[in-house]
Amino acid sequence: MSTLLTKCDPRHIVTGRARYLLRKDTLVHAEILLENGWVYSGNDAAPVQASLAIAGGRILAVGTGDVIDATVGAGTQRVDLRGQLVVPGFQDAHIHPIFAGIEMLQCDLTGVGSAEEALAAIGAYAEENPDEPWILGAGWSMDLFPGGTPLRQQLDAVVPDRPVFLQNRDHHGAWANTAAFEAAGITAKTPDPDGGRFEREADGTPAGTVHEGAVDLFNHAKPAVPYELAYRGLLAAQELLLAQGITAWQDAWVPIPEGEHADNLQVYMDAAAAGDLRVRVTACQWWDRTAGISQLEAIKSRRDTVAAAIDPLQLDANSVKVMVDGVAENYTAAMHHVYLDHHGQHTENRGIEFFDPAEMKEFVTAIDAAGMQVHFHALGDRAVTDALDAVEAAREVNGPNDNRHHLAHLQVVRPEDTRRFAPLEAAANLQALWACHEDQMDTLTLPFLEPGAEQRHYPFGELAAHGARLVAGSDWPVSTADPVAAIHVAVNRRSPGSDAPPLGPESQQLTLKQILDAYTQGSAWINHREAQTGTLEPGKLADLAVLDINLFELPLEDLHRASVTQTWIGGECVYQRPATAALPETEAAQ
Incomplete structure (x- = not known):
C-alpha cells in the first residue's frame, strides 16, 4: 500500500x-x-x-x-x-480572465479579419439575441478601420434599433452607435472628460469611437454585469486557459463594484469555496483614479476578507493595480517626447497620465506601507519614469520590504530607466507577444513616435542585461493568452510565419530560457508563490x-x-x- x-x-x-x-x-x-x-x-x-x-x-x-x-x-x-x-x-502575471470570459459569451469580435467581417458578426449576433437591450462585446482591432476609428453610422446600418457598445482589442477605447450615445445622453455639447476624448464630426457630434475615460461615460446607461454572467465568464476563461498550460494568474483588474455590477472578487471567492476555481489566483484590486487615497481602507478590508476565508495558495488579493497611462495607438501613452502628426510634424501631445506624479508618490507609499504590492500599467516612457519614481519614494519612506512591485507593458523605456528596476527591486512584467511588427504597430504607432523609437520598443534584453527581474503575462483578452506564442515572439522578435524584420536590435531578444523562466518561476515570484510553485x-x-x-x-x-x-x-x-x-x-x- x-x-x-x-x-x-x-x-x-x-x-x-x-x-x-x-x-x-x-x-x-x-x-x-x-x-x-x-x-x-x-x-x-x-x-x-x-x-x-x-x-x-x-x-x-x-x-x-x-x-x-x-x-x-x-x-x-x-x-x-x-x-x-x-x-x-505557466503563470500569467497580467491577465483579465473574468472580463475575457464575459466577452466570450457576448458579441466576441476577436479574430475578425476586416471591417466587413466585424459588421457581419455584429449583425448576426444582434439577430440571434433579439431580447438583449444592448449589444455588448469587444475584440475589434483598430487596424481594420482608417485611423483606427470606426464610425457610429457603420453600426447604425446593422443595428439601428438598440444601443451597441463594443470595446476594442486593447480595451482603451470603444465603438458605439447612435442609439448608445443617445442612451448615455452624450451629444456634441458633451465635453471630453479628464483622461479621455471623443472622436468627433465637423460639428462636434461624437463620431463613434471613444477613448480612455470617455468610455466610462456610458456606464450609467449600460446594463450591469450580473453575478451569474461573471461566474460563467470565469469558468469559460478558466477552461480556455487550462488548455494553454496556465496554472496560475494575476487578474490585473478586480474593482470594487459599482451599482448592481457583479463583484469579481466575490466571484473568485465563491468559485474557490465551491471547488470550481482550479487555478491559483492573485486578484489585483483596482485603484480608482477618482476616489483618492481614502479607498485604501476598503481595499485592505477586501484583502483581509479573502485572507481569512481562502487558502492563500488558491486565492489572495494583496495587490493593487495602478493605471498610469493609456496606449500608444490612440496617443494616450505618456511619453517624454511629443507625438507626431500624420505629416511627421511635432504636436503638443505627450499622452495622458491619469495621476499627478506627486499624488502617485503619496498613494503608492501608502499602499506599500500597508504591505501590499503595486502593479503598474506603464506603457510610455514618461509613465515608466513616474512609476519608478513612485516606487523610489515609497522605498525612501518605508524602507526595503518584500512587496514586489512590478511595471507592466513597458513599450518604450528610456535607457536610464532600464537601469533602475534592479536597484528598486521593481520587476519588469513583459507582454512579449507585442514585441514584433504587425499592422497596428506599423500603421498606428511607429509613424507617430519620435524617430528611432523602434529601437527603444519593448527593451526586454536591455532590462535583463541590467538585472531586472522578468515576469510575463499576456493581457488577454487584448491578445491571445497562449504562452507559447509569446515565447516565440520574445525570442524571435517577429510573429510566427512573418517575413517582417525583427522589431528593434538583436540585443532586445531574450533567450528561450529567459522567457520560459519569466513565464514560470518569475511570475510565481511576483505572486509570492515561488516556495511552492514555479520550478x-x-x-x-x-x-x-x-x-x-x-x-x-x-x-x-x-x-x-x-x-x-x-x-x-x-x-x-x-x-x-x-x-x-x-x-x-x-x-x-x-
Whole structure:
C-alpha cells in the first residue's frame, strides 16, 4: 500500500540527476509517474531526460534510474510521455480572465479579419439575441478601420434599433452607435472628460469611437454585469486557459463594484469555496483614479476578507493595480517626447497620465506601507519614469520590504530607466507577444513616435542585461493568452510565419530560457508563490504543463509549433488534449 505524502520533509537524497524525498525514513510511493519524456525543472540550463513522480499533490522525485524506480508502487499510475516535454505550469502575471470570459459569451469580435467581417458578426449576433437591450462585446482591432476609428453610422446600418457598445482589442477605447450615445445622453455639447476624448464630426457630434475615460461615460446607461454572467465568464476563461498550460494568474483588474455590477472578487471567492476555481489566483484590486487615497481602507478590508476565508495558495488579493497611462495607438501613452502628426510634424501631445506624479508618490507609499504590492500599467516612457519614481519614494519612506512591485507593458523605456528596476527591486512584467511588427504597430504607432523609437520598443534584453527581474503575462483578452506564442515572439522578435524584420536590435531578444523562466518561476515570484510553485523540484506542488515538442530542440523560428497536451495542478490532470490528438498513454503500474 502506498504511503501518501502529506507534509514534505526537507531532507532530500540526491544521486546525480535523481532525487527523492523521505518521510520518517520511509520511501514515499508515487501516485503518478510521468516517464519517458524530457523535464525542464527551471533549475537547469536545459531539459533532461527524466521521470517525475508525484504524491499527495506534490513532486516526490525528479530523476532517472533505480532511485525513481524505487518510488513506484503497485498502485502507481504511469503516464508515458513519449518524448514530450514537462515544464513548470505557466503563470500569467497580467491577465483579465473574468472580463475575457464575459466577452466570450457576448458579441466576441476577436479574430475578425476586416471591417466587413466585424459588421457581419455584429449583425448576426444582434439577430440571434433579439431580447438583449444592448449589444455588448469587444475584440475589434483598430487596424481594420482608417485611423483606427470606426464610425457610429457603420453600426447604425446593422443595428439601428438598440444601443451597441463594443470595446476594442486593447480595451482603451470603444465603438458605439447612435442609439448608445443617445442612451448615455452624450451629444456634441458633451465635453471630453479628464483622461479621455471623443472622436468627433465637423460639428462636434461624437463620431463613434471613444477613448480612455470617455468610455466610462456610458456606464450609467449600460446594463450591469450580473453575478451569474461573471461566474460563467470565469469558468469559460478558466477552461480556455487550462488548455494553454496556465496554472496560475494575476487578474490585473478586480474593482470594487459599482451599482448592481457583479463583484469579481466575490466571484473568485465563491468559485474557490465551491471547488470550481482550479487555478491559483492573485486578484489585483483596482485603484480608482477618482476616489483618492481614502479607498485604501476598503481595499485592505477586501484583502483581509479573502485572507481569512481562502487558502492563500488558491486565492489572495494583496495587490493593487495602478493605471498610469493609456496606449500608444490612440496617443494616450505618456511619453517624454511629443507625438507626431500624420505629416511627421511635432504636436503638443505627450499622452495622458491619469495621476499627478506627486499624488502617485503619496498613494503608492501608502499602499506599500500597508504591505501590499503595486502593479503598474506603464506603457510610455514618461509613465515608466513616474512609476519608478513612485516606487523610489515609497522605498525612501518605508524602507526595503518584500512587496514586489512590478511595471507592466513597458513599450518604450528610456535607457536610464532600464537601469533602475534592479536597484528598486521593481520587476519588469513583459507582454512579449507585442514585441514584433504587425499592422497596428506599423500603421498606428511607429509613424507617430519620435524617430528611432523602434529601437527603444519593448527593451526586454536591455532590462535583463541590467538585472531586472522578468515576469510575463499576456493581457488577454487584448491578445491571445497562449504562452507559447509569446515565447516565440520574445525570442524571435517577429510573429510566427512573418517575413517582417525583427522589431528593434538583436540585443532586445531574450533567450528561450529567459522567457520560459519569466513565464514560470518569475511570475510565481511576483505572486509570492515561488516556495511552492514555479520550478519542478521535490516538495513543490505538482503544477506543470506537458508540451508535445521539446522546445529546446526546435529551431528558434519554429517555437510556435509546440502546443500543450496536458495541464496538471496539485498533482491532478485538469486538462488533456482530446483523444484525436494522439495523447500519451496512462496505465497502472504492473
